Amino acid sequence: MHAGDEVRILLVLHYDGRGFHGWQVQPDLRTVQGEIETVVERITGARRTVLGSGRTDAGVHATGQVATVSFPARWSASRARKALNALLPRDVWVEEAREVPMAFHPRYDAVARTYRYRVGTAALSASPFHRPYCWALGEALEEGLLKRGAALLPGTRSFRSFAKAGQPQRGEMCTVQEAAWTPWGDLGWAFTIRANRYLHHMVRYLVGTMVDVGRGRRALDELVALLEDPDGEATTSPPAPPEGLYLERVRYPSPSFVPSPPHA
Amino acid sequence: MHAGDEVRILLVLHYDGRGFHGWQVQPDLRTVQGEIETVVERITGARRTVLGSGRTDAGVHATGQVATVSFPARWSASRARKALNALLPRDVWVEEAREVPMAFHPRYDAVARTYRYRVGTAALSASPFHRPYCWALGEALEEGLLKRGAALLPGTRSFRSFAKAGQPQRGEMCTVQEAAWTPWGDLGWAFTIRANRYLHHMVRYLVGTMVDVGRGRRALDELVALLEDPDGEATTSPPAPPEGLYLERVRYPSPSFVPSPPHA
Numbered sequence: 001m002h003a004g005d006e007v008r009i010l011l012v013l014h015y016d017g018r019g020f021h022g023w024q025v026q027p028d029l030r031t032v033q034g035e036i037e038t039v040v041e042r043i044t045g046a047r048r049t050v051l052g053s054g055r056t057d058a059g060v061h062a063t064g065q066v067a068t069v070s071f072p073a074r075w076s077a078s079r080a081r082k083a084l085n086a087l088l089p090r091d092v093w094v095e096e097a098r099e100v101p102m103a104f105h106p107r108y109d110a111v112a113r114t115y116r117y118r119v120g121t122a123a124l125s126a127s128p129f130h131r132p133y134c135w136a137l138g139e140a141l142e143e144g145l146l147k148r149g150a151a152l153l154p155g156t157r158s159f160r161s162f163a164k165a166g167q168p169q170r171g172e173m174c175t176v177q178e179a180a181w182t183p184w185g186d187l188g189w190a191f192t193i194r195a196n197r198y199l200h201h202m203v204r205y206l207v208g209t210m211v212d213v214g215r216g217r218r219a220l221d222e223l224v225a226l227l228e229d230p231d232g233e234a235t236t237s238p239p240a241p242p243e244g245l246y247l248e249r250v251r252y253p254s255p256s257f258v259p260s261p262p263h264a
Numbered sequence: 265m266h267a268g269d270e271v272r273i274l275l276v277l278h279y280d281g282r283g284f285h286g287w288q289v290q291p292d293l294r295t296v297q298g299e300i301e302t303v304v305e306r307i308t309g310a311r312r313t314v315l316g317s318g319r320t321d322a323g324v325h326a327t328g329q330v331a332t333v334s335f336p337a338r339w340s341a342s343r344a345r346k347a348l349n350a351l352l353p354r355d356v357w358v359e360e361a362r363e364v365p366m367a368f369h370p371r372y373d374a375v376a377r378t379y380r381y382r383v384g385t386a387a388l389s390a391s392p393f394h395r396p397y398c399w400a401l402g403e404a405l406e407e408g409l410l411k412r413g414a415a416l417l418p419g420t421r422s423f424r425s426f427a428k429a430g431q432p433q434r435g436e437m438c439t440v441q442e443a444a445w446t447p448w449g450d451l452g453w454a455f456t457i458r459a460n461r462y463l464h465h466m467v468r469y470l471v472g473t474m475v476d477v478g479r480g481r482r483a484l485d486e487l488v489a490l491l492e493d494p495d496g497e498a499t500t501s502p503p504a505p506p507e508g509l510y511l512e513r514v515r516y517p518s519p520s521f522v523p524s525p526p527h528a
Contacts, residue, residue, distance in 0.1 A: 016392040063393070091392045128280040128355045129327070133393070 006070045008104060009077050011036075011084070012096040013065040017242065018132055019091045022058045023065070032056075032065075032092055039087045040069055043080075053106040053250040054113065057201070059242030061133070064095075064114075064249040066106045106250070112177060114194040114249040117207045117240060121188040130187060135207075135244035141189060141214035146181040149210040149223055150191065153179035160230040162206050163199035164239075172230070174198060181210075192248075204239035212237040270334040272368060273341050275300075275314075275348070276360040277329040281506065282396055283355045286322045287329070296320075296329075296356055303351045304333055307344075317370040317514040318377065321465070323506030325397065328359075328378075328513040330370045370514070376441060378458040378513040381471045381504060385452040394451060399471075399508035405453060405478035410445040413474040413487055414455065417443035424494040426470050427463035428503075436494070438462060445474075456512075468503035476501040 013032070021029040025037065036050045053066040071080055081097035088094070118134035120126070125136040153176045160172040176195045184190040191207055209226065212218045218237065225234040277296070285293040289301065300314045317330040335344055345361035352358070382398035384390070389400040417440045424436040440459045448454040455471055473490065476482040482501065489498040 014391045014393065061393075063391070085390070090395060093391050093395075095388070095391065124359070126349070127278045127327070127357050127359065129278065129325075129397070131354060131357075 005073045006102070007073045007075060008068055008070050008100050008102045009075070009080050010098045010100045010104065010106065011067045011069065011094050013062055013067060013092060014095055015062050015065065015092040017056065017059045017061040020058065022060070023052050023056045035089060035092055036067070036069070036084070039084055042087060043083045044071060051106050053110050056247050057242055060245045060247065062247040065247050066110070066250040068100065068104060068106050109252050110250050111253050112194050112196055112251040113198065113247065114192065115203045116246045116248045117191040117203060118184050118244045119188045119191070119207070119211060119240070122186060125187045132243055134184070134188065135240050137188070137211065139215050141211065142216070143181070145220060146189060146210060146214045148220055149213050150179045150181050152223060152227055153193070153206070157227065158230045159199050159202055161226040161234070162202045162209070162236055164201040172199060174202070201239050203245060204242065205236045207240035207244070208237040211240065269337045270366070271337045271339060272332055272334050272364050272366050273339070273344050274362045274364045274368065274370065275331045275333065275358050277326055277331060277356060278359055279326050279329065279356040281320065281323045281325040284322065286324070287316050287319045299353060299356055300331070300333070300348070303348055306351060307347045308335060315370050317374050320511050321506055324509045324511065326511040329511050330374070330514040332364065332368060332370050373516050374514050375517050376458050376460055376515040377462070377511065378456065379467045380510045380512045381455040381467060382448050382508045383452045383455070383471070383475060383504070386450060389451045396507055398448070398452065399504050401452070401475065403479050405475065406480070407445070409484060410453060410474060410478045412484055413477050414443040414445050416487060416491055417457070417470070421491065422494045423463050423466055425490040425498070426466045426473070426500055428465040436463060438466070465503050467509060468506065469500045471504035471508070472501040475504065
């Protein structure tokens with residue numbers, strides 16, 4: 001498991017996205033990767049790169065982001081977890097730490113990522129205990145239309161219609177393995193999607209458009225057109241706001257890579 | 265319902281206690297009462313006192329604090345609610361607003377207040393999505409001992425043992441109407457207590473002591489002694505931290521005063 005005197009440790013991370021300018025290190029901005037690298041440097045005495053399974057945007061939460069970092073071989077995963085949790089700020093937390101082969105790469109080895117998006121339809125979703133963690137819409141959504149929208153998504157196709165315009169993308173084909181709307185308690189609806197990859201802002205554009213269908217502002221046919229003809233005239237609705245979005249789980253091919261069941 | 269050209273409006277409030285130095289206005293400190301009075305002044309053009317059902321300490325949350333404030337008679341309760349929610353900071357929210365008689369007093373008319381305290385026994389309670397809203401203990405508690413502790417509390421007696429030392433108290437007798445520990449999902453335990461009144465820090469001293477009994481650090485007999493003999497030698501455990509505590513509901517004698525069922 002060691003390369004020279006190093007050990008590679010996989011971390012399963014929770015973070016409250018509100019206080020971060022996203023995952024990736026940026027000069028002079030507070031990011032999740034940056035906060036973890038700072039603490040790793042404090043406890044090991046050397047700057048070490050923390051690799052993530054993918055970037056999350058500013059304001060987006062995680063209950064199952066996966067990252068790796070190398071530690072000196074005298075460190076065990078459980079000691080690393082304790083030291084990180086003792087020093088990390090309160091809005092990022094290591095749920096689990098595990099030793100993985102040095103060759104493991106959290107991004108290239110991932111086969112699927114699951115995101116969850118919460119939409120609050122009840123007035124109570126605007127409470128300070130819920131509003132930071134959902135899109136506090138406060139309007140009813142028609143269950144049948146939400147579910148018919150989600151049922152259109154599984155399969156392999158171009159999702160270019162649902163990508164931030166003008167963003168360079170490495171390929172536009174994505175395979176959606178699962179997509180469903182389920183009740184979010186008495187507060188609203190949660191959309192869960194699992195795909196091999198995503199284009200930039202894709203989940204938020206999908207949710208923004210499906211919510212407009214669900215509240216009767218657009219026809220379901222417009223969603224069909226966006227999916228079937230990325231070169232057509234149709235445009236998406238604005239992206240749903242980041243505070244409703246969670247990176248919930250990252251899957252790897254070998255069972256030994258699969259993190260514990262996620263908790264939301 | 266009006267005295268002269270004023271109307272009295274009752275507000276049911278949620279707030280995330282983290283950002284506040286408690287309920288009550290204090291010079292140069294951010295308080296819930298202060299934030300609401302500032303917004304009321306902005307929308308009515310005059311400084312007006314917001315009366316609360318009682319103070320909550322720094323860091324304590326509410327999902328059912330009750331307050332009143334007078335508005336010019338041209339204001340309806342629903343217009344006041346909308347205007348307040350549009351301008352209040354995101355960590356305080358008006359769930360409900362209702363016109364009440366000018367003579368109504370949210371503190372003196374209250375017959376009971378319900379508090380809830382969440383203790384996280386699962387490791388997951390340390391996640392950034394739970395830790396600000398519970399005591400993230402991370403240790404198992406014995407259900408039988410918690411429940412035997414709570415069963416000792418109902419009735420009328422001096423709770424002086426469970427009050428912050430040296431604080432002047434207007435009387436030390438309290439009537440606990442209900443006290444129970446129930447599961448908090450998979451995350452831990454929630455303690456609910458309803459009483460006509462409380463001494464300063466009383467719920468947090470009770471929880472701190474019951475938790476020490478539940479994790480085997482103290483004998484249940486010590487809790488019995490503290491309750492039966494306020495002049496004895498026994499001392500409480502340290503108070504449980506404020507972030508686990510919620511003011512959940514305030515009850516009034518007339519059904520017309522009773523706010524909607526609380527939500528946590």
